[in-house]
Amino acid sequence: MDMTTETIEKIQELSLQAAGEKIQIVDGQNYYIDSVGDLCLMKPENLANKAISLSTLTGLVDLVKNMKERDDQKLFVRVESPTTVNVFTALDSYGRREWLAESNATTPNIQFSYFIDAEKLNIMLQSQFVQSEDRDIILKVIGNLKEENVRKASDDGVSQSVTVQSGVANVSEVKVPNPVELSPYRTFLEIEQPSSKFIFRMRKGMQGAIFGADGGAWKIDAMNLIKEYLENEFSNEIKAGHVVVVA
Structure with missing residues (x-):
């Protein structure tokens, strides 16, 4: 027997009610009432599962420039330290920020302060x-x-x-x-x-x-040099308001 859309929706509603929950729409947002009567916001799980891991600035630039699915979003490229740069989205309507990519420099283990x-x-x-x-x-x-x-x-x-x-x-x-x-x-x-x-x-x-x-003053110098490099590479994206570089 073929079920109509109305029938399927009714079954889904009954299933939710059976679990002691019910979906409600308030100001265009979906909420559910849990078993103790609290109103809880339903947040869509459509964020990136894991940040892409890289090891160079060149790779990071290439990745961001080719994120065509993110063309309608503002991206923040943050220089965290002399060896780490992360890429985040702007906050969504739920106050969440996606972590899209990270680049960690590969540096030698130099023996400072040891004879x-x-x-x-x-x-x-x-x-x-x-x-x-x-x-x-x-x-x-x-x-x-x-x-x-x-x-x-x-x-x-x-x-x-x-x-x-x-x-x-x-x-x-x-x-x-x-x-x-x-x-x-x-x-x-x-x-x-x-x-x-x-x-x-x-x-x-x-x-x-x-x-x-x-x-440790060299760390500030390094981070400024990284920021300068990224601003040069993302000059067009920055002018378009698509990318913001922070350090």
Whole structure:
């Protein structure tokens, strides 16, 4: 037997009543009365189930530009930290905001504030820091150090001087600059790596360490650089009022 739409709706209503609930429409919104008589708003479950995970700014830009199903929505691209950017929708009529995508930069695990042997420090500086004058000076010092040179190092508490091998038989005294300005790889590679000041220290046993000395100010610089990059990439979308970049 074929059931009419009216019959189906009646069955659905009876089913709801049997469960002690009833649907009501108030000001165009659907509500249900639960078993204890409370009026509860029915919210449609049409939000994104899970944010898309990315690891680059380029991928994030490509994704947002190709979200054609979101062309009628305003999107907020939020720079959360030097390594994280999220994409959200504007609030819907129920006060909800969809989390559409996240991009987390892949950065090396740099050993700050720990004394490590000269060879490991050499490798770390060459592979995890942008080339700079101060980086090269540190590399020169630790690359020519001998155990006896470190023992003879002069130290006034701020700067250190050590004797390094400058030739086959020649030696020279080198004053290690402090603080040094270095640019570790610690944010998205699409932007310039922000530089900051570090304290470089050495101790017996052919060991050295790098300590942060800017109070974390580099994080603000990195986030501003990310914001600038995204504003440039989304220039047309921003003009159209479709995308807002915040940091």
